[in-house]
Amino acid sequence: MVVVVDELCTLGVSFSSPNSKGDSPLWSALESEQDEIASVLVRHGVDIDCWSSTGPEGCLQTLLHRAIDENRESAAMFLIRSRCDLDSPRQTGLNGEGDNKILDKASPLHLCCQWGLVQVLKTLIDHGANVNAVDSLNRTPLHTAIENQHEEIIMILLCHPSINLKIRDKAGNTCFAAALTFRNHKAAQAILERLPTAAEQMDQRGRNFLHVAIMKDDLESVLFLLSIQVDVNSRVHDVNQTGA
Structure with missing residues (x-):
């Protein structure tokens, strides 16, 4: 079958003709785990990204977005190694379809952090995906990994030499x-090892994390912050200079 596909490609068969389900030849090969045929298609110049309206609510997505969403790790890693688009978020359809899904502007790395796809995330990083990409709420992949409690992914991202731990989301976090x-x-402790001043950063009202934890009666956070020896004498950076 591989030889037949190779010959058809050589003779100029269309790479973009969808099957009865609307899937491209490359996706059909990846979905059925026929990587040799997929490799032949790539070698003959098939569109690796294949933007189409197969995304949630009819939005436009690449094959990589689809592979990640459907938990097809092997397919996702094949596409990444074949030099697909690593960073682009989904897009609205030609008639504005998919607004609710694409407004978050999540990159493939964000999606991996959401679903916990460790091997795909590693492959993305190895091939140069932007670890500091931000979504519509200015959240980085690390924000997403922390929110979804994916410990291994959190530690992988924190080991990246280019990780920017000073980026704040739209809520200032x-x-x-x-x-x-x-x-x-x-x-939190691992972040402090990379950025020792992380616990002393101020919010828009000039309060650090200890000030906020005390104001919220958040005993657990107060005890943690004291355990990492934050400055208990630090004052709020406002006109009153209130202490902790």
Whole structure:
């Protein structure tokens, strides 16, 4: 069969003709785990991204988005190794379809952090995916991994030399703040090892994490912050200079 596909490609068969389900030849090969045929198609110049309206609510997505959403790790890693688009989020359909799904602007890395696909995430990173990509709420993949409590992914991202731990989401939360919010003290401690000043960062009102934890009567966070020896004498950066 591989030889036949190779010959058909050489003779100029269309790469884009969908089957009865609307799937491209490349997706059909990957879905049925026929990587040799998929490799032949790629070698002959098939569109690896194949943007189409197969996404949620009819939005446009690539084969990589689809593979990640359907938990087809082998297919996703094949596409990544074949140099597909690593960072683009889904897009609205030609008639605006899929608004609710594409407004989050989640990159493939965000999707891996959402679903816990460790091997796909590693492959994305190995091939240069942007670990500091932000979605529509300015959340990085690390924000998403912390929110979804995927410990292995959190540690993989924190080991990346280019990780930016100062990025704040639209609510003003850094990844350290997200770790405190979701009671993930292991992640918070790991962030501090990369960025020792993370616990002293101020919010828009000039309060650090200890000030906020005390105001919220959040005993667990207070005890954690004291255990990492935050500055208990730090004052709020406002006109009153209130202490903790």
